[in-house]
Amino acid sequence: MPSFTPDSELELLFSPHVIPAEVKAQLGSDLHMRPLSRTDISRSHLSVLRVLTSTPDLTERQYAQAFDTMRSCPNTYYTLVVISRETDAIVGVGSVFLEQKFTRNLGRVGHIEDIAVDKSMQGRKLGLRIIQALTGISERVGCYKTILNCSDDNIPFYQKCGFEKKENEMARYHNVATAPTPAPPSVPERLHTPRL
Ligand SMILES: CC(C)(COP(=O)(O)OP(=O)(O)OC[C@H]1O[C@@H](n2cnc3c(N)ncnc32)[C@H](O)[C@@H]1OP(=O)(O)O)[C@@H](O)C(=O)NCCC(=O)NCCS
Numbered sequence: 001m002p003s004f005t006p007d008s009e010l011e012l013l014f015s016p017h018v019i020p021a022e023v024k025a026q027l028g029s030d031l032h033m034r035p036l037s038r039t040d041i042s043r044s045h046l047s048v049l050r051v052l053t054s055t056p057d058l059t060e061r062q063y064a065q066a067f068d069t070m071r072s073c074p075n076t077y078y079t080l081v082v083i084s085r086e087t088d089a090i091v092g093v094g095s096v097f098l099e100q101k102f103t104r105n106l107g108r109v110g111h112i113e114d115i116a117v118d119k120s121m122q123g124r125k126l127g128l129r130i131i132q133a134l135t136g137i138s139e140r141v142g143c144y145k146t147i148l149n150c151s152d153d154n155i156p157f158y159q160k161c162g163f164e165k166k167e168n169e170m171a172r173y174h175n176v177a178t179a180p181t182p183a184p185p186s187v188p189e190r191l192h193t194p195r196l
Helices: 045-049 060-071 126-140 152-160 187-191
Strands: 031-035 077-084 090-100 108-117 145-147
Touching: 031 126, 045 090, 045 108, 060 077, 077 126, 090 126, 108 126, 126 145, 126 152
Parallel strands: 108 145
Antiparallel strands: 031 077, 077 090, 090 108
């Protein structure tokens, strides 16, 4: 069984100090909460996401490229994981990404996405701790609100996490690529792309 990898040996998506210490302190001693690392594909990240939605396999390279794309946007993507210290495997995940606005006095909004807790660990307040940590990050970095979409079935869970139901979600789906979407071009490349 792989032994627990300390944060100091990992390439992390953001500084671990951003995660509220009071939330980490409430996890069981068998668990550790930290930012996503560049090699977390080998720690069951995709399997845990499969409790939420279909998540095809990726190669290590594709995974690392997606990680690099997120990390190239500083102070924007905050994906955190809960790790079992015994197995070094991920048992819970969640993300918040920050949207810069022109309205609200140049305010920022935190969008929570992709919350998933491994089936074997559900009901141990991991989902609650992940949401507390993500809303804590969102608040700490100055967002005036944190929002998310969920199914009717999960409304009671999010209410227990302190959220209230507001307005409606609208969606328009596009042709879903069968292969992973390539990383967007770098900013200078984008600036030189001719208009279609
Ligand atoms: C939804 C999910 C994240 C909850 O995580 P969890 O760790 O099992 O939940 P917690 O133990 O933190 O639950 C916190 C509280 O919410 C309640 N709760 C959790 N899920 C609930 C649900 N679907 N309906 C009603 N209450 C729920 C718990 O009973 C607990 O209540 P308590 O404080 O009175 O004991 C988890 O079940 C999951 O991963 N589900 C599949 C993926 C998914 O639906 N993700 C959310 C996408 S929007």
